[in-house]
Amino acid sequence: MESLYMGCVSFSRAYFADGKLSAENWRRAELAARQELEPVRERFRGFDWQEAVGASGTIRAIDGLVRTHGWSKSGITPQALTRLRDALLKAGRVNRLKLDGLSPERVSTIAGGAAILSAVIGALDIDSMRRSDGALREGLLFDLLGRIRERDVRARSVDALATRAHVDQKQASRVERTALGLLTQVSERWDLDAQEPQRFLAWAAHLHEIGLDIAHSHYHRHGEYIVAHADLLGFSLPEQQVLATLVRAHRRKFPASIIRALPSQWAKSTERLAALLRLSVVLHRSRSPLTLPELKLDAVKKTLALRFPDGWLDDHPLTRADLATEASYLDAAGYQLGFE
Helix, strand or coil: CCCCCCCHHHHHHHHCCCCECCHHHHHHHHHHHHHHHHHHHHHHHCCCCCCEEECCHHHHHHHHHHHHCCCCCCCECHHHHHHHHHHHHHHCEHHHCCCCCCCHHHCCCHHHHHHHHHHHHHHCCCCCEEECCCCHHHHHHHHHHHHHCCCCHHHHHHHHHHHHCCCCHHHHHHHHHHHHHHHHHHCCCCCCCCHHHHHHHHHHHHHCCHHHHCCCCCHHHHHHHHHHHCCCCCCCHHHHHHHHHHHHCCCCCCCHHHHHCCCHHHHHHHHHHHHHHHHHHHHCCCCCCCCCCCCEEEEECCEEEEECCCCHHHHCHHHHHHHHHHHHHHHHCCCEEEEC
C-alpha cells in the first residue's frame, strides 16, 4: 500500500483556484500528480494485476459521468477521461460547469479529482477501472463488525507484521502467555479488565522483539519505529502509537515521558501494561522452553509484589539478578517492585 499527498480538494484549490478550467491548469495538475506517483510507479507496474478498482466519492462521481454521457460502458477508461477533460475545459470556468449527472457538491472539486485519476490511470497503464460502491465508511463498519464478532482485522495485521519481521514465535508466545497470566491477577485492581487492554498486551508481547530484524543494539527503539510507521490495517493512529509505545517500553529505561504524551484515556493503562510486559520479558530472558512455576502478583497503585514458590529464586540466581535490575528501572519510573 501507498498513501500519497494528492486529493481532489487540495488539487482543485492549488491548480484551479481561480475557477479557471484551462488546458494549462489541467497540465500542471496532472504533472503534479505524476510527480507524486513517480517513486512508486515502477513497483506497481511490476505487479501482474488483473483488475483495477477505485473507491470513494470522486471515483463514483466520475464513473457516473462517463456512463451518463456514453463515454464508457465498461468502467473508467483513458478515453473516457479524455472526453471528460475536454468537457471540463470547454466549460472554461467552474461556475459555468453544467454536466448531467454531476452533483452540485462535486462541481468545485471534480477538475482536481479527474486530473489525479487521469495521472494514475496513465502512469500505471490501467486500461479500465471499475468503481467500488464501498469506501472508507463501509470499511470502518466492516472493521467494527469484525471486532464485535471476534474477527478483529487488527489481530491479522499484527500476525502479518510479526511474520514479515521474522519474530521468534515461540519466545513471543511464552512472553504473551506469562503477561496475560499476570494481567489476570491484577486486572481488577488496576482497572485493566476490559478486552482492549488484554488485546494490546498480547499484541505487544507478540511484537516486542520485532526490532531484532534490524539490529540487536537498541532493538526496542527500532521496534517502536517499525510499529509506529507500519501499515497496520484496523488500527487508528492513537491505537498504533499505543502499541508502538508498549514495544518501546518493554526493556531498558522506562519511557515515562513518551507514555504521558499518549491520549489521556490510554496513558495510565499503557504504563501499567508496560510494567506487566517488562516483567514477562525478564522472566523469559533465558529463552528457556521450560514452563515457569506458578507466580503470584499483587499490585497496589505503583507497588508490585511478585512471589515465587519457596526456594525457586535460590535455584535461579540469574532470574533474581534480572529482577533486581528491572526493579531499578521501574523505581526510576516511580514503581516499586518486590520479589521473593
